[in-house]
Amino acid sequence: MVSQHQSKDSGSKKNGGKELGMVTPQEKSSKKMKFASSSAETEPTSTTTISDDSKSGRGMSTMPRVVKRKLQKLRPIVEYNKMGKGIGQAHSEMQSYIGVLARSRVPLVDMKWAQIPKDIKEQIWEAVDIAFVVGQGGKNSVLASAAKKWKDFKSTLTRHYILPYTNDRERLSQPPETYKFIEKAQWDAFVASRLSKDFESVHSQHAQIREKLEYNHRLSRKGYAGLEDQLEETMPVVEIDRSTLWKRARQDKHGNIPDPKVAEKAKLIDELQKQVSEGKVSVSGSNDVLTMALGPEHPGRVRGVGAGISPRQYFNLPKPQRISFDDRLKDSLRILLQEENQKMEAKAREGALRMEARTKQLVEAEMEHFLSQLSQLIPNFDPSMLKPRISQSPKNPMSDKASCSGGDVRSLHFEDDTAKNGKHEEEKKNEEKKDEEKEEEKKDEEKKEEKQDEKEKEDEEKHDDQVIKVVDYSNMEAPSSLKSLCRYVETTLVPQDKTLHFTIDKEVFGLERDTFVLPEDITQFAGMEEIGATVVAVYMRYLHDLLKQANMCSMVGFIDPATVSANSGTIADRSRLVAARLQKTDDEQIFMMPYNPGLVSLTGFCFYDFQ
Numbered sequence: 278m279v280s281q282h283q284s285k286d287s288g289s290k291k292n293g294g295k296e297l298g299m300v301t302p303q304e305k306s307s308k309k310m311k312f313a314s315s316s317a318e319t320e321p322t323s324t325t326t327i328s329d330d331s332k333s334g335r336g337m338s339t340m341p342r343v344v345k346r347k348l349q350k351l352r353p354i355v356e357y358n359k360m361g362k363g364i365g366q367a368h369s370e371m372q373s374y375i376g377v378l379a380r381s382r383v384p385l386v387d388m389k390w391a392q393i394p395k396d397i398k399e400q401i402w403e404a405v406d407i408a409f410v411v412g413q414g415g416k417n418s419v420l421a422s423a424a425k426k427w428k429d430f431k432s433t434l435t436r437h438y439i440l441p442y443t444n445d446r447e448r449l450s451q452p453p454e455t456y457k458f459i460e461k462a463q464w465d466a467f468v469a470s471r472l473s474k475d476f477e478s479v480h481s482q483h484a485q486i487r488e489k490l491e492y493n494h495r496l497s498r499k500g501y502a503g504l505e506d507q508l509e510e511t512m513p514v515v516e517i518d519r520s521t522l523w524k525r526a527r528q529d530k531h532g533n534i535p536d537p538k539v540a541e542k543a544k545l546i547d548e549l550q551k552q553v554s555e556g557k558v559s560v561s562g563s564n565d566v567l568t569m570a571l572g573p574e575h576p577g578r579v580r581g582v583g584a585g586i587s588p589r590q591y592f593n594l595p596k597p598q599r600i601s602f603d604d605r606l607k608d609s610l611r612i613l614l615q616e617e618n619q620k621m622e623a624k625a626r627e628g629a630l631r632m633e634a635r636t637k638q639l640v641e642a643e644m645e646h647f648l649s650q651l652s653q654l655i656p657n658f659d660p661s662m663l664k665p666r667i668s669q670s671p672k673n674p675m676s677d678k679a680s681c682s683g684g685d686v687r688s689l690h691f692e693d694d695t696a697k698n699g700k701h702e703e704e705k706k707n708e709e710k711k712d713e714e715k716e717e718e719k720k721d722e723e724k725k726e727e728k729q730d731e732k733e734k735e736d737e738e739k740h741d742d743q744v745i746k747v748v749d750y751s752n753m754e755a756p757s758s759l760k761s762l763c764r765y766v767e768t769t770l771v772p773q774d775k776t777l778h779f780t781i782d783k784e785v786f787g788l789e790r791d792t793f794v795l796p797e798d799i800t801q802f803a804g805m806e807e808i809g810a811t812v813v814a815v816y817m818r819y820l821h822d823l824l825k826q827a828n829m830c831s832m833v834g835f836i837d838p839a840t841v842s843a844n845s846g847t848i849a850d851r852s853r854l855v856a857a858r859l860q861k862t863d864d865e866q867i868f869m870m871p872y873n874p875g876l877v878s879l880t881g882f883c884f885y886d887f888q
Contacts, residue, residue: 310367313352313410340374347408354410360586362502363418371409372498375419378404379427380456385434385463387470390424398423431467435480439471492539492571494526501526501583519581519591520546520567526581545570562592763803770796781814784830785821786837787858810838813871820869834858836870 346353353367363371378401383393398420405411405419434453442448449468452459470476496504501522508517508525515521524543527534534540549566552558560566563574567581574580579591769775777794798812817835824830840854859868 310353310365311356313354340370340377343370343374343408352408352410355412355415357412358502358506360502360582360590362500362583362585364502364506367409369498369503371405371411371419372422374408375401375405375422376426376430379423380430381458383423383427385431385459385467387467390427434467435471439468443472492523492527492542493536494523495529496526501581518565518567519579520550520565520570523567523581542570563588759803762799766796766799770799779815779818781818782821785818785835786814786840810842810871813838817869832867834866834868836868838871841870 353370355363355367355371356365358364382400382404383397401423402416402419406416411419434456438453439449450465452461452464499507504526505517505522508515508521524534524546527536527539527543529535534543546566549558549569553560553566558569560569568574571580577587579586579588582591770777776796777799779792779794781790781792783789792811792814794811794815798809802808802812814837817838821830821835824833836855836858840858841851855870
């Protein structure tokens with residue numbers, strides 16, 4: 278049944294390792310199939326059919342030529358167009374063969390394709406892969422085609438062999454003569470499912486949907502891809518667009534369009550194509566002739582090109598830029614953080630203004646109290662004479678040493694006495710001034726000596742720092758990272774006289790400050806000795822960073838170890854510093870602070886909940 282002709286250029290025709298065969302109109306070999314394992318080519322022959330005695334017509338295809346080629350180990354190569362759709366005689370025969378496999382190997386059950394066992398699907402794919410060279414990635418398309426053909430087969434049985442004979446139970450008792458391979462039990466179960474009320478409702482809904490399809494095509498198994506391939510051979514010069522394909526897909530074999538609605542749209546397409554060729558109408562992208570004739574298409578679909586082709590693939594539209602969920606979340610968090618920072622800055626400015634006003638009130642009250650005490654102690658004292666001088670004094674008198682030196686600062690009663698006593702007091706003051714100058718010169722010499730002593734002491738300390746004895750960490754039980762840190766101290770910090778600098782943000786202790794960790798601090802830490810306040814402050818900063826990552830900063834606060842150590846003034850001073858820190862926080866915040874004076878242990882923290 279299959280005629281084979283040996284080709285002279287068999288060496289160039291062999292394609293044992295060929296993947297998806299992409300062909301152009303110039304490369305087509307006038308409907309001859311290419312084979313993977315042989316140079317044989319076959320002319321198209323009529324499909325072998327088995328006629329039915331009870332019905333006239335084509336009958337059921339069994340594709341015996343495919344079976345014969347499988348025995349001869351001949352595998353036609355399926356060719357594809359630029360859109361990845363199968364074309365040519367090999368593709369048409371493969372589709373028919375897939376239909377035979379879907380009808381004969383998949384059981385006739387009232388199930389969805391996804392519920393069919395995987396081993397049956399694998400059998401279908403293996404049978405097709407043995408008979409044809411499908412190409413890489415062809416398995417999904419083969420199984421999708423099998424699913425559609427199995428569904429169409431059940432629809433054909435329902436429409437032609439069950440629903441017309443609902444009142445003829447005897448006719449429905451046996452499978453159709455055309456499909457004798459259907460088992461009796463499967464047929465009975467399938468008929469019962471199709472005569473149920475549930476299926477009647479589903480069938481009615483799908484019938485209504487089907488009625489909405491106004492422009493039915495007349496394509497067979499070749500589809501739009503096969504039609505385009507055929508038109509490229511008959512009209513090699515003309516550009517084949519989807520409006521031409523849509524119109525030709527609805528013509529009969531004589532070129533006529535029986536449906537009046539389709540004929541009207543075809544006439545409109547011809548007119549629009551003429552206007553486009555004359556330059557009266559311009560087309561761009563998806564707004565082409567077919568869209569103008571039929572109207573806008575449903576999103577995600579393209580008419581006149583077949584299934585499985587997206588608008589982006591056909592019209593070559595640019596791919597829209599996608600923004601991941603993480604990026605959107607980061608942008609939202611960034612905006613929220615900016616808003617919160619602005620609120621906090623505004624709140625801080627408002628608090629600073631209130632604090633400044635409150636401080637000014639306290640200073641004025643203290644000044645009034647001071648002046649009232651002077652009025653009681655000094656006779657004939659006028660407070661108005663001292664107020665201008667107090668108001669003009671620097672905010673921090675301790676930082677302005679010049680204001681406290683020499684005899685520039687004088688009491689008012691001395692000035693009054695000078696005015697009264699005249700030259701006597703003036704001579705007395707000159708003598709006192711000379712004595713003060715002598716005392717100042719003596720103090721300057723003492724200061725120079727003290728500076729020299731301090732410099733010598735610093736040199737000795739530097740020398741001592743250079744010979745710091747590092748704790749022996751080789752045998753101690755400690756993490757490798759801690760041992761590496763000690764090694765860094767021994768090899769880098771100590772020889773180069775360096776320290777570790779850390780910046781502690783304002784949000785940790787309420788004010789921003791810099792701190793330095795000395796080599797001794799690290800070696801004491803490694804030796805599990807008592808730890809200084811500097812190391813604890815750095816540890817608190819690290820813990821704050823972890824809480825910040827977990828968004829828990831509003832729950833936990835820290836008190837600077839330097840403000841509560843034994844070297845930070847009196848107990849009253851430390852209490853005021855702690856109270857000031859607690860006033861700037863939320864009511865339900867938990868605070869962490871060291872409880873040992875001076876040197877503290879890493880585990881020495883107290884937790885306070887200020888309700």
